[in-house]
Amino acid sequence: MSRTQRATVRDVATLAGVSTATVSRVFDPAYTHLVAQETRERVLAAAEQLNFSINHVARSLKTRATKTVALIAPELANDFFMELIESMDQVLEKAGYTLLVASSSNSVAEEQKRLTLFAERLVDGIVVIPAGARGEHLERMNRQGMPLLLVDRLVEGCALDAVLSANEDAAAALTRALLQDGYRRIAFVGGDISISTARERLAGYGRAMAAAGLPADGSLVRLGGMGVADGYMRMEEILNSSEPPDALVAVNLLVHLGMQKRLLEEYRKGESVPPFAIAAFDRTDYSAFLPRCVYIAAQDATGLGATAADRILTKIKTTQSQITPEKSRGLNVQELEPEIVRLPVKILPAGL
């Protein structure tokens, strides 16, 4: 069928014996009720016959709305981010929006490129899991009127709305759980302090240790990186240290995994390993299989995604209803103060 061009509203109008305006109304949920029942049916029949479907590109050019939200993440191959993305997709879908995704490959420069690209594509809003500590490009975009939302991570010094986990409280709770089990030399492992999650989690750990009257000094704090290789190296250092800790708090999933990999090598070599207890951020289906892991801080990735989707949709609606740019002069509501939502993090015994 229809080896020819796609049918347009004009084709449908001609066949149905109505004007293009009427066809347009039938296909716009907001106006379709203004069309007489009988006319509508005639139009739909004609459309069916011609295998017509609306051309969203043309519509977008006219309405200046693409019904599209973009997401930029530092990486995609990451259980936590993926769960978040899937849940965003679900919510956006229901609202008639489509999700564009891109990885910034943990590079701020790449993030900036993707941002520009998306803006050119007139996406209605952008959700960013920032790759680093710089955010001028994000603020600029936001100032130019693009609805923008940070998820999971903050960028220091940037006044941008965000949806985050309660990282500090969670890290404190994780540390307290180890303290209650009698551990005293608790180390904090991994973390790039240019990333807000790492800073906040470190702060929570420090708070809990201080509250217990315990030091959280140099040799117990093993910062550096957020990836598998980093966790591996930190564990190597710990194994070689003169005064090893008796328990470890891992800053995130990947660092935890790297630590476990290094330990696995020791087991395999038959080396005796100090009986560390491990508490770590991020739950996966595999968590139960990681030895010595006793507590998990399970972020609500699905909740973060759903909340982020809701919030960006609200921002889009608000922005688009401000149709009169001259009015808003001097009344820049947005500038007040960024709105930050924190979702609680559950502390679970590992093995769940």
Add this chain to the structure above:
Amino acid sequence: MSRTQRATVRDVATLAGVSTATVSRVFDPAYTHLVAQETRERVLAAAEQLNFSINHVARSLKTRATKTVALIAPELANDFFMELIESMDQVLEKAGYTLLVASSSNSVAEEQKRLTLFAERLVDGIVVIPAGARGEHLERMNRQGMPLLLVDRLVEGCALDAVLSANEDAAAALTRALLQDGYRRIAFVGGDISISTARERLAGYGRAMAAAGLPADGSLVRLGGMGVADGYMRMEEILNSSEPPDALVAVNLLVHLGMQKRLLEEYRKGESVPPFAIAAFDRTDYSAFLPRCVYIAAQDATGLGATAADRILTKIKTTQSQITPEKSRGLNVQELEPEIVRLPVKILPAGL
């Protein structure tokens, strides 16, 4: 700045003292070399001053190309799919394309909805990891001229191009590895036979068993589902069976995980468990931590993604260069035979 509307080519043209066509040329990589150096600089300066960036929506309406590729996957929160998606994103990015993603939630109906949505959005091509055994909607879309490519899974009876793993060979190799280690009662666990990967892997297992002169009869073949819960249930059945196998081949990552979860419960209860050896499809960073897993068939997710991206781009190019639809009448090159690429799968000792 620029509290006013976005600048357009016209604004830039006026400021630079050139025509809109010239501005357009400057911003189209394919034509920019036709503009005099000095003119180009003037245009770029004007654009910079006005903070101009091209409006892709308007461009798309005119050129009938959105520089966009869509991907529909049965689910996103899946290590294998994500690695594939990330690698597609990488390749597409380099070619100036943007990736749209959607989950079909393992539902053919949902898949169909998303497909229509993407078509309305005039994506240039669609890559699908099919959710099920039905594919009329995919064939129809392809017949209407939309470049379409299957990845990872085939749909029986559908003549569509595809990029796949060499599932049958891999499953046979996995089974042979167990045979060489002396196992004889080898079971095949999990698999929805409406999904091609499951069918192909089952066939490979059967082939290897037959070649060894061993039965691969009813109680050894435990089909049913591709998810964690399915693996869990299959393992439950195996534990309760009168003649348990001595080794197991898991159809995929999630089934393998489910099996391990069930076994973990036994260990925890202190029950004695038959000393199964496990060989499974799909490698992750966690594979090394799964007990009794001795071999892994590591699909090349990155390779699949990159290949898929390459192939869809080629198809897009071909389609778009057929600018004269009347010419192609009766010369429908596509109909010949679907092109199927198979990527090899590595068999690794587990623990890597």
Add this chain to the structure above:
DNA sequence: CTGTTAGCGCCTTCAA
């Protein structure tokens, strides 16, 4: 090398 000129397909007042 650059400008003129028609639209791409749709939406949206304004009038009828």
Add this chain to the structure above:
DNA sequence: TTGAAGGCGCTAACAG
């Protein structure tokens, strides 16, 4: 309840 008409911002011939 419906129709007529003027663009949205850009590109692609075709001239010059």
